Amino acid sequence: MIVCKFGGTSVASAEQIQKVANIVKSNPARKIVAVSAPGKRSGDDIKVTDLLINLAMAALKNEDIEKELQIVVNRFMAIADGLELDYTICDVIAEDLRERVQGDKSNEELFIDSIKAAGEDNNAKLIAAYFNSIGMTARYVSPKEGLVVNDLPERTYALPEAYANLAPLKNTKEIIVFPGFFGYTKAGILRTFDRGGSDITGSILAAAVEAELYENFTDVDCVFSANPKVVNDPVEIKEITYREMRELSYAGFSVFHDEALMPVYKIGVPVNIKNTNNPSAPGTRIVPRRSVTGRPVTGISADSGFSTLYVSKYLMNREVGFGRKLLQILEDENISYEHTPSGLDDISVIMRSNQITLENEERILSRVKNELHADDVQMRHGFSMIVIVGEGMRNNTGLAARAATAISKTGANIEMINQGSSEVSLVFGVLQEFENQILQALYEEFFAHVRV
Ligand code: ASP
Numbered sequence: 001m002i003v004c005k006f007g008g009t010s011v012a013s014a015e016q017i018q019k020v021a022n023i024v025k026s027n028p029a030r031k032i033v034a035v036s037a038p039g040k041r042s043g044d045d046i047k048v049t050d051l052l053i054n055l056a057m058a059a060l061k062n063e064d065i066e067k068e069l070q071i072v073v074n075r076f077m078a079i080a081d082g083l084e085l086d087y088t089i090c091d092v093i094a095e096d097l098r099e100r101v102q103g104d105k106s107n108e109e110l111f112i113d114s115i116k117a118a119g120e121d122n123n124a125k126l127i128a129a130y131f132n133s134i135g136m137t138a139r140y141v142s143p144k145e146g147l148v149v150n151d152l153p154e155r156t157y158a159l160p161e162a163y164a165n166l167a168p169l170k171n172t173k174e175i176i177v178f179p180g181f182f183g184y185t186k187a188g189i190l191r192t193f194d195r196g197g198s199d200i201t202g203s204i205l206a207a208a209v210e211a212e213l214y215e216n217f218t219d220v221d222c223v224f225s226a227n228p229k230v231v232n233d234p235v236e237i238k239e240i241t242y243r244e245m246r247e248l249s250y251a252g253f254s255v256f257h258d259e260a261l262m263p264v265y266k267i268g269v270p271v272n273i274k275n276t277n278n279p280s281a282p283g284t285r286i287v288p289r290r291s292v293t294g295r296p297v298t299g300i301s302a303d304s305g306f307s308t309l310y311v312s313k314y315l316m317n318r319e320v321g322f323g324r325k326l327l328q329i330l331e332d333e334n335i336s337y338e339h340t341p342s343g344l345d346d347i348s349v350i351m352r353s354n355q356i357t358l359e360n361e362e363r364i365l366s367r368v369k370n371e372l373h374a375d376d377v378q379m380r381h382g383f384s385m386i387v388i389v390g391e392g393m394r395n396n397t398g399l400a401a402r403a404a405t406a407i408s409k410t411g412a413n414i415e416m417i418n419q420g421s422s423e424v425s426l427v428f429g430v431l432q433e434f435e436n437q438i439l440q441a442l443y444e445e446f447f448a449h450v451r452v
Contacts, residue, residue: 001170003032004215005180005202008039008047010276011123014082017130023217023279024175025136032169032176032209034202035127037119038075048075048119049181049195056115059101060108069097076122083130093122109152113182113192120179120198128177138175147183147204149191156191158183158204158263166208178205199260203271207263214269216256217276223248223255223284225299230436231443237299239285244298245271247389247425251303261286296392296399297446302439304432306338306383307353308416311368312346312376322372323347329367333360338385339418339427346376348416350429353381383415384435386428388442394423403428406445410437 006020024030037048055068077090100118105111124140131138146165149156162183169176180198184190193200199216206214223245224234240248242265249258255273264271265288274283309330316322323340330337330349339350361379368377386407393399400419403426407414416429430438 001031001209001211002027002029002213002215003034003202003206003209003211004030004217005034005198006036006276007198007216007218008036008049009041009219010039010217011035011127012038012041012045014079016276017079017083017127019276019279020127020217021131021134021136023276024131026279029212030175030215031172032178032205032211033127034178034180034198034205035120035124036180036198037123038079048072048123049116051075052115052119053112055097055101056112059115060105060111065101069094069101072097072118076126080126083126083133085126085129085133089126089129092125093118096122107152110189110191114190116192117179117182117190120181124177124179131175131177136175137173138177139172141169141176141178143179143183143201144188147201148186149183151185151187151189152191156183156193156197157259158200159186162204163208163263166205167210169205170209194257194259196254196257197259199257200263203260203263206269206271207267210267211269214264214271216260216271216273217279218255218273219275219277220255220273221275221278221281221283223253223273223299225297225447226439226443227253227302230302230439234443235447237284238282239287239290240298241290241391242286242288243422243424244389244391245286247387247420248299248301251301251385251387251427253299253301256286290391292390292392294392295390295446296396297388297390298392299389300386300439300442300446301389302384302386302435304384304435305353306385306429307351307356307379307381308383308429309349309351309364309368310346310376310378310380311348311372311374313372313374314345316346317344325372326368329364329371333364335360339416339429341416341418341429350383350385350416356381382432383429384432386430386435386438386442388426388428388446389424391424393426400426402445403442406441407438410434410441412438 039047051072058065058068073094076093128138128140148159148162180201182192222236226234271286335355337349337351412430412434418427
């Protein structure tokens with residue numbers, strides 16, 4: 001059995017949904033189909049999820065919601081029209097939206113979640129109706145039927161029992177159309193995953209039914225070894241390990257959500273990233289293991305929006321519990337961290353800047369000074385992380401030197417270097433303004449001359 005997931009651009013219009021139907025029909029093993037909400041039809045279009053967020057915001061401000069609601073209904077209406085579906089399905093969608101808008105607003109986050117999820121939920125119903133209308137036997141299945149997630153305040157993830165609950169779907173005779181992006185707590189409260197989270201739903205389903213393959217359909221032929229918007233004609237990645245993909249999707253490779261790897265990784269279900277607009281292209285396969293041949297580096301990613309907390313204190317290395325106390329201060333502010341490069345007497349903690357506000361920054365700095373008696377403490381913003389990833393980097397000498405030399409040619413200073421213990425990644429912290437230049441220089445160094 002194959003579980004396939006179709007992203008926003010793959011289900012953005014009637015024409016795209018027809019392509020989806022052809023893809024699903026062309027292989028009887030494709031029995032479970034997870035779908036996103038309709039995404040952008042062209043560059044300046046707005047995703048239905050964003051339209052729904054506007055609707056939720058208007059409702060929270062007690063504004064008139066009719067305009068926002070109608071925009072969403074019109075999007076679905078255009079799709080239903082193009083698929084020659086009965087318009088009553090749009091009345092059902094309008095009714096569903098009205099009900100959601102009237103829902104409990106006491107917790108704003110949960111209220112927004114319930115509206116946001118309407119894009120996937122209604123699209124799944126519509127696509128199932130379309131499949132049936134063209135003679136493919138299909139059934140909409142709600143995440144209520146087993147995709148249980150945790151309670152607030154932690155970010156949403158599937159509970160272990162979700163997998164057992166969803167496992168019986170493997171016996172389906174019909175094609176299951178399952179909305180991506182959300183699940184329900186044990187108490188029946190709807191919670192969404194992070195943006196782009198339909199990838200996670202597909203992965204949970206693939207793991208639950210122990211699929212032979214998880215196909216993730218998007219709008220590019222494959223994963224590239226570097227961002228094609230920055231690097232000219234980057235090499236296509238044919239095969240990549242979970243570990244490599246995890247490292248790359250963490251920093252800027254947005255083709256596949258980084259949280260979506262865990263469920264399939266645990267069971268060992270391979271993933272194939274494919275293009276709805278060009279389904280015969282082989283795409284990129286994400287596999288547990290691969291033989292390393294050719295170049296040591298598989299991909300280079302870059303992501304901006306990082307801050308560093310720099311702390312120095314003489315004899316820090318001898319002080320038992322210093323690191324724990326420092327990280328406790330961040331935990332008290334509900335901040336997660338990415339890296340902690342350190343020296344004998346100093347340590348930097350690297351975090352995503354979107355977690356830091358003027359207020360919590362001030363509290364952190366004063367607590368580190370007063371409670372940990374640091375000699376120096378500074379918070380700096382505006383960093384990018386450049387990550388070089390490759391299974392072949394292990395046991396490959398001189399790689400860090402080559403990377404550092406390439407970076408130095410751009411005139412940028414390396415603010416931090418971190419090599420993960422697995423040795424499949426090497427991370428450089430640099431000032432944001434050098435990000436693109438460095439990406440180009442590193443690509444030139446590790447890819448440009450050898451086409452494997
Ligand atoms: N529709 C949601 C979003 O725009 C989830 C997804 O498409 O994966 O983020």
